Each structure stands twice: as structure tokens, then as C-alpha cells.
Amino acid sequence: MVPAKFLVIFVLCLGISDANFLRKLLKELSDGDAEDFQDEIGTNTDSLGRELLRRRDQNGYYDDTVTDSPTQYVEDTTLSGSAEGVDDPAKEEEKLEEDTSNGGELLDHKNVDKDSTLAKLISSMDVIVHGQDQKPMGLHPESDRKQKEDSLDQHKYTPEQLKVKAVGLENDNNFKRNFETGSSRLWENGIVPYTLVGNLSNSEEKAIIEKAIEELAKKTCIQLVPKGSVKTQDIGHKSFLEFVPKTSCSSWVGRHKSGKQELTLQNPGCLHHSIVLHEILHAIGMEHEQSRSDRDKHIKIFKKNIESDGHDQFVKEHTSDTRPYDAESIMQYNLYSFGKKTGGTVSKTMELVEKKLEFLADLEAGLDFYDVADITDAYQCAAHCKGLSRPKCENGGFVDHNCKCFCPPGLKGDNCQKVETSSACGGIVDVSESKVTEIRTPNWPSPYPAGTMCTWLIKAPANMLVKLTVDNLNLPYNSLKRCYHWMEIRYNLIGQLGVKICGKIKGKTWTTTPYGESNLMMLRLDAKFAEDKDPGKGFSISTTAISKGIATADRKEKKLICTFENEDEDCFFEDDGNWFLGEGRSPSDYGPSKAYRGQFYAYVDGSNGKDHQPAKMTYKFPSTMDYCLSFAYYLSGSDMGNLRIQREDADYIYKLWTAQGNQGDSWKKAKVDIKAETGDLILIVAKTGSDYTSDIAVDDIILKDGGC
Structure with missing residues (x-):
């Protein structure tokens, strides 16, 4: 047989332009020294040209988490869960609650271990202050342990997988969400023989690995058992996992043909419960969540922000997606993973469509509800x-x-x-389209008892959505914008943690998403964690059922219109006093001669402007979604005049659209796409030039839900 190293060099020179030769080459390799070839191919991955190797499908890979500078992570086991008590994110919150009698005092500490369960709980909070959503202070998911771990992940392909990609074989459809193509990659009867080598067999290291194995066996039918034990007899193959303390965190995806397949755990650096479970799930056939074929409905990838060696991690796979997208999954990357670094700042590489749920991608615990469901489905447990x-x-x-x-x-x-739930509150609430049901906290509108925990499951008829409207909410928080007590709303997936709300709200609405169990919403009051803090009044909420069709139609048709036609009628925009209502020709004679449509329009000109300060119209967004702003504008006179559209949140000003200089003597139309969060401001800003000929006018402003 031709030496693997020679073949790699030859393939690199050839550029893989001859498909027939590649087929022959890979066939020869599949019968030879696969590990030797993989080592050589891994060393020359970039030169080989990943896009040429992948062709269409991206199903199998080697998950390799290489750590150049090993780091031993030290965590507060009281708040983050030790190796003896790790479970899914919801259970970790429960344990934290049970073990804590002074949660309010903990929330008042400015510096919190960013890898702890407490930090993850805080990250799910949303504080409403003067109608604006504000996130808790002092959290940095872009630099926590999960971000660092995920950003070390890399892929390599086996010769067999390269052969499939080069030949262009079609994927079969006999696989589940996030699992390797075909049942041939699954382990028969869910039995996975394994061995531990090197210092991974030491008592402390072994205990961490065995805890991950124990959780998997407890929640699913997958059993990792020592190689050679009774359960491994008569399984029909000789494959086994070997846990190896090499300089990486890695695993092949699914079971391979025969013999040893390494699962490497660098020590120190990789021996953490969630990492061990992540690699084991790769070994039983599971792939990354952000690679699902339906991912574009749920996340947006910022390719320009990804490091050059990280693009492999964001390739979309061909998956069947039998269960909903789960950002809480142990297989979901942190949203800053593989982000380019600029001046010490890590760029964001992904964002969720449901931005309020982005904290889910940074949770670090055990198998969550849908991880267990996926494994149960794939292995027919x-x-x-x-x-x-x-x-x-x-x-x-x-x-x-x-x-x-x-x-x-x-x-x-x-x-x-x-x-x-506690006996004094909570329960199952059945709602219908024909009536509105009210939910109140105990003693409303007087304060609820300290230590109260209430859970309501709101159920609409099948194929309908649940709509919730906050009539009044008053829940306490501190100066760090952290909730002492909160209302948790699970509106996306019933098995997934929800956003935790506090502050003061009136009139805000939530509707279940169309994914998963869309007719179910869970609502929780938690005044137990910080029962050392005084309670607020609680909340009063109205809930009902709506059809999916109506919800979609409402979203598409809902719009606000400002035509300035009624002098006594307020526009939905609020102006700063520098705009004027125009009729007919503008006073300077350099502006419009009439409205775009109708009789009136809004204008500012060089002679009426106050020292040429910008004139502003402002509107506050009521909810998080995509919007389209359309309007007519007139811009004439001085080349120094400009009209712009900008969005503002608590931290930044985003310039979305600008027109500058003399645009002629006629009205023009413009449309601007806006992705806004609740409480963001949209501004129409006009700044006239330095002389009296500068005129700016706007008319027929329309803001509607959905993109342009």
C-alpha cells in the first residue's frame, strides 16, 4: 500500500480536482492505516480545502477540542453543582434554591463566579424599569468557561466519511435530530464498552467520568460499561471507547467499524461534567445543535465574526429535525464561540431569533429535557x-x-x-378562544407571602397558541438589575427554562411560539430563592387562546400610521418641539410645495430650526420582533442637511439609514428594516444645513410588524 503521508501530499498538490481519482484513493485508504491518514490529513486541513472535501453533506466528523494552554477551571461547587450533584439546568436551579436561605444577599454581591449556577440564573433575568427592558449587570458570557470550551472544538473526518462526501452519496433518512446518518453508527442495544487509560483511571478523574456515565444511564437506555464485562458479550462487534488523557477534548461521532476509538480528555482542562457528557454524546452519534438543517429559523450566524479555523463548527447538516430546536441543549454552543477578538473583545458569532432566550445557549449542566428525548427516540429506548x-x-x-x-x-x-406548586396557588389553567381567564398571585393586590412558589400550566386547545397579557406586575429587584423575586414565562418550549421577569409592567404580552408544544405555557412565581427580601405586590395576568392563523395575520397586518392629517390627533411618534406642521408650500419656499399625500406634513427648515440643532421624532418599541419603517421625505437646499433613521438601546446608537444633501425638488420614498427589542427607541432625526435654504420634511410614516 502507498504510505499515507505520500498520499496526503499528492492529494494536496492535486487539489482534489479529479473525482474519479479521489474515489480510488479513498477506497485504498479505507483498507489501510486510517489513523495514520487521519493524523496527516488533520495536520494539513486548511491546505486540503475543507469546502472541496465536504461537497454537500456534513454528517460525520471528529470532534477535537485542542487546548494550547491547559487551564484548570476552579468553580464554586456550592453554587455551580459538584461532580456528585450535576443535573439538567432546571434541576440545578432547584438545588441552588434548596441549598440557599439568603439568595437576596447573594444577588447583592457584585462579583459572581461567572461559571456558577447563580450566574446562569441571573443571566435569565429581565428587569423592566420605566418601561424599558434592562439586563442584569456584571455578567460576561463572552468570556466564561463554556465560551472557552466551545471555541476549542474542531472537526476531522475519517477516510470513510471523506469517501462518502467525495462520491456524493445521498444521506438516508433513517436518523433522528442531531444524530449521525443511518442506524449503522448507533451502538447495538445501547451498550458502549469503554476503558480508561493513564491518569484518567485515578480516583478523582474516574469519578468525574463515571458521574457523566451514570447520568446518561439514569436518564436513557445508553449504558457505558467496562470493556470485557458480562454486558459486552455477544454484542456483535469489537468496537469500544478508550478515554485517553491526550491534549484535546474529542470524540468520533457514532460507532465506527471495529476496535478502539479514542475519546480524549486533556487533564487538566477537559475534565468537567458537561464536557465529558458532550463528548460521550458525540460518541453515541449526536451532532451539534447549531448545525441542524432548520437552524436558520432559530439562529442567525455571523460568518464575518468567526475565526478562520472555526467555520467548520457552523456548517449546516442534513438532519430530519423530528423534535424542536433546543438552545438549552448540551450540544449547543455559546453564542460567542470561535468569535474573532478585537482589542480583547470577543465578537458574537450567533444570535437567537428569540433574543430574550439567549441565556439558554450559555447554560452548563447535564442533559436537558430534549437531549434525553432525542436519545430516547434515536435508540428506541x-x-x-x-x-x-x-x-x-x-x-x-x-x-x-x-x-x-x-x-x-x-x-x-x-x-x-x-x-x-405550593398548595396556596398554581395549578392547571385551561383557556379557550371565547373567554379570558385571570391569574393572580396570592393576596393580590397586597404583597404575597415571603417564600411563595407558584406554578401554573396554561393549556389551550390543540393547534392553538396561548396568549398572556400582564395587567399589572410589581416584583422587586436591586440596583444591579437582578430580580429578587420573579415571574418565569416558558413560552417557547415547555421543557425549556423561560425568561425571568421583574420590575413594573402593564400591558405587555407574550404568545407561545409555534414550535414544540405550542398550546402550552408555564408561568411561575418564585419568591423563595430570595425569601430574605421583602415581597412586592405580585401580578395580575389575563390569558386566552388564539389560533395560529390569527397570530400570524395579526403580526403581518399590525401597523401604525402617522399622516399628520389631523392637527388635533397625536402621531405615534413624539417630537422634541423642533418639528413644525406644514400645509401647502413651506415658509422658506425651498421646501415642498404640498404634502406627499393629503394636506399636512412635518418639516424643519434652516430659518425655523433652533440654532440648527437636530429635530427628533421618537417611538418606543412595545415588543421584540422585526419591523419595517416606511416614509416619504423631502430634502433640499444646503448640502450640509441630512435626515437619518436610528435605533437606540441602553448602550448604543445604531444608524440605520441616512440621506444627505440636496435630493431635488420632489418627495421620495424610503423603507428601513429594523430588528428591535422591547423598549428600544426608533428616531427620525433631521439636521438642517448652515443656511436658510435647507429644508427637510417627512410624511406618511408607517411602522408595521415584519420585515420590509
Whole structure:
């Protein structure tokens, strides 16, 4: 056989332009020294040209987390969960709550371990102050441990996988969301033999690995058992995992043909519960969440912000997506992973469409609800549960490998038919399209009792959405913009943590997303964690059911119009007093001769402007979504005059559109796409030039939901 190193060099020179030769080459390699070839190909990945190797499908890879400078992470086990008590994000919050009697005091500490469960809990908070959403202070997900771990991930391909890509074989459809193509990559009967070598067999290191194995066995039918034990007999293959303390955190994806396949865990650096589980899930066939084929509905990738060696991690895969996109998954990257660094600042590489839920991508615990569901589906863990042994799970629950209902966090009972709540409040609330149901905290409008925990499951009929309107909310927070007590709303997926709201609100609405269990919403009052702080009044909420069609139509058709036609009628924009209502020709004779349509328009000119200061119209966005702003404008006279559209949040001013100088003696139309969050401001800003000929006017301003 031709030496692997020679073949790699030859392939590099050839540029892989001859597909027939590549087929022959890879066939020869598949019968030879695969590890030797992989080592050489990994060293020359960039030169080889990844895009040529991938062609269409991106299903199999080697997940290699290389650490150039090993770092031992030290965490506060009281607040972040030790190796003996790690579980999914919801359970970690519960444990933190149970172990804490002075949560309010902890929230008042400015410096919080950014990798702790407390920091992750704080990151899910949203404080409403004077109608504006404000995020807690002192958190930096762009520089926490999860961001660093995820940014070390790299992929390599086996010769067999390269052969599939080069030949262009079609993927079969017999696989589940996030899993390697075809059942041939799964481990028979969910049995995975393994060995530990080097210092990974020491008691402390071994305990961390075994804790991850234990969680997987507890929640699914996957069993990692020592190689050579009774359970590994008669499994029909010789494949096994070998946990190796090499300079990386890595695993092949799925089971390979025969013999040893390494799962490397650099020590120190990689021996953390979530990393070990992440690599094991790769080994049983699971891929990254941000690579799903439906990811564009849920996340946006900023390719220009990705480091040159990180683009592999954001390639979209061909997946069947049988369950909803889960940003909380242990397989989801931090949103700053592989971000370019500028002056010490890491660029954001992804954002969620549901921006309020971006904290989910930074949670670091064990398997979450949908991770367990995906593994159960892929390995058919509950296939043996038949007849009377198979329960009928409700409210988003599913049958697990024990033939019991695995319930979303916050639900319990044999069929997930009950909520976990105190006896004085909470329960299941059935809503319909024909009536509005009110939910109130205990003693409303007087303060609720300290230490109160209430959970409501709001259920609409199948194929409908739940709509919630806050009539009044008053929940306490501190100067660091951290909620002492909060209302948690799970409006995206019932098995996923929700955003935690506090402050003062009136009139704000939430509607369940069309993904997953869209007719279910969970609402929680938590005054237990910081029961050392005085309670607020609580909240009063109205909820009802709406059809998906109506929700879509409302979003498309809802718009605000400002025509200036009624002098006594307020425009939805508020002006600063520097704009004037015009009729007919403008006073300077250099502006419009009439309105764009109708009789009136708004204008500012060089003679009427106050020392040529910018004239501003301002509108505050009521909700987070995409908007389209359209308007007519007139810009004449001095070349120094300009009209601009800008969005402002608590930290920045974003210039979205600008027109400058003399634009002629006629009205023009413009449209501007705006992606805004609740409480952001949109401004129409006009600044006249230095002489009296500068005139600027606007008319027929329309703001509607959805893009232009």
C-alpha cells in the first residue's frame, strides 16, 4: 500500500480536482492505516480545502477540542453543582434554591463566579424599569468557561466519511435530530464498552467520568460499561471507547467499524461534567445543535465574526429535525464561540431569533429535557414498553426507557398531569378562544407571602397558541438589575427554562411560539430563592387562546400610521418641539410645495430650526420582533442637511439609514428594516444645513410588524 503521508501530499498538490481519482484513493485508504491518514490529513486541513472535501453533506466528523494552554477551571461547587450533584439546568436551579436561605444577599454581591449556577440564573433575568427592558449587570458570557470550551472544538473526518462526501452519496433518512446518518453508527442495544487509560483511571478523574456515565444511564437506555464485562458479550462487534488523557477534548461521532476509538480528555482542562457528557454524546452519534438543517429559523450566524479555523463548527447538516430546536441543549454552543477578538473583545458569532432566550445557549449542566428525548427516540429506548406498561404521557412528556413518563421540569405525576406548586396557588389553567381567564398571585393586590412558589400550566386547545397579557406586575429587584423575586414565562418550549421577569409592567404580552408544544405555557412565581427580601405586590395576568392563523395575520397586518392629517390627533411618534406642521408650500419656499399625500406634513427648515440643532421624532418599541419603517421625505437646499433613521438601546446608537444633501425638488420614498427589542427607541432625526435654504420634511410614516 502507498504510505499515507505520500498520499496526503499528492492529494494536496492535486487539489482534489479529479473525482474519479479521489474515489480510488479513498477506497485504498479505507483498507489501510486510517489513523495514520487521519493524523496527516488533520495536520494539513486548511491546505486540503475543507469546502472541496465536504461537497454537500456534513454528517460525520471528529470532534477535537485542542487546548494550547491547559487551564484548570476552579468553580464554586456550592453554587455551580459538584461532580456528585450535576443535573439538567432546571434541576440545578432547584438545588441552588434548596441549598440557599439568603439568595437576596447573594444577588447583592457584585462579583459572581461567572461559571456558577447563580450566574446562569441571573443571566435569565429581565428587569423592566420605566418601561424599558434592562439586563442584569456584571455578567460576561463572552468570556466564561463554556465560551472557552466551545471555541476549542474542531472537526476531522475519517477516510470513510471523506469517501462518502467525495462520491456524493445521498444521506438516508433513517436518523433522528442531531444524530449521525443511518442506524449503522448507533451502538447495538445501547451498550458502549469503554476503558480508561493513564491518569484518567485515578480516583478523582474516574469519578468525574463515571458521574457523566451514570447520568446518561439514569436518564436513557445508553449504558457505558467496562470493556470485557458480562454486558459486552455477544454484542456483535469489537468496537469500544478508550478515554485517553491526550491534549484535546474529542470524540468520533457514532460507532465506527471495529476496535478502539479514542475519546480524549486533556487533564487538566477537559475534565468537567458537561464536557465529558458532550463528548460521550458525540460518541453515541449526536451532532451539534447549531448545525441542524432548520437552524436558520432559530439562529442567525455571523460568518464575518468567526475565526478562520472555526467555520467548520457552523456548517449546516442534513438532519430530519423530528423534535424542536433546543438552545438549552448540551450540544449547543455559546453564542460567542470561535468569535474573532478585537482589542480583547470577543465578537458574537450567533444570535437567537428569540433574543430574550439567549441565556439558554450559555447554560452548563447535564442533559436537558430534549437531549434525553432525542436519545430516547434515536435508540428506541421505549420500544419495549407496550400495552398496559406504556403510559399515556400528557403536557409534553414522553415515555422513557423505564416505561414511565419523563416530564418537563415543573410537572409531575404518572402522566405528567400535575404541576409542582405550593398548595396556596398554581395549578392547571385551561383557556379557550371565547373567554379570558385571570391569574393572580396570592393576596393580590397586597404583597404575597415571603417564600411563595407558584406554578401554573396554561393549556389551550390543540393547534392553538396561548396568549398572556400582564395587567399589572410589581416584583422587586436591586440596583444591579437582578430580580429578587420573579415571574418565569416558558413560552417557547415547555421543557425549556423561560425568561425571568421583574420590575413594573402593564400591558405587555407574550404568545407561545409555534414550535414544540405550542398550546402550552408555564408561568411561575418564585419568591423563595430570595425569601430574605421583602415581597412586592405580585401580578395580575389575563390569558386566552388564539389560533395560529390569527397570530400570524395579526403580526403581518399590525401597523401604525402617522399622516399628520389631523392637527388635533397625536402621531405615534413624539417630537422634541423642533418639528413644525406644514400645509401647502413651506415658509422658506425651498421646501415642498404640498404634502406627499393629503394636506399636512412635518418639516424643519434652516430659518425655523433652533440654532440648527437636530429635530427628533421618537417611538418606543412595545415588543421584540422585526419591523419595517416606511416614509416619504423631502430634502433640499444646503448640502450640509441630512435626515437619518436610528435605533437606540441602553448602550448604543445604531444608524440605520441616512440621506444627505440636496435630493431635488420632489418627495421620495424610503423603507428601513429594523430588528428591535422591547423598549428600544426608533428616531427620525433631521439636521438642517448652515443656511436658510435647507429644508427637510417627512410624511406618511408607517411602522408595521415584519420585515420590509
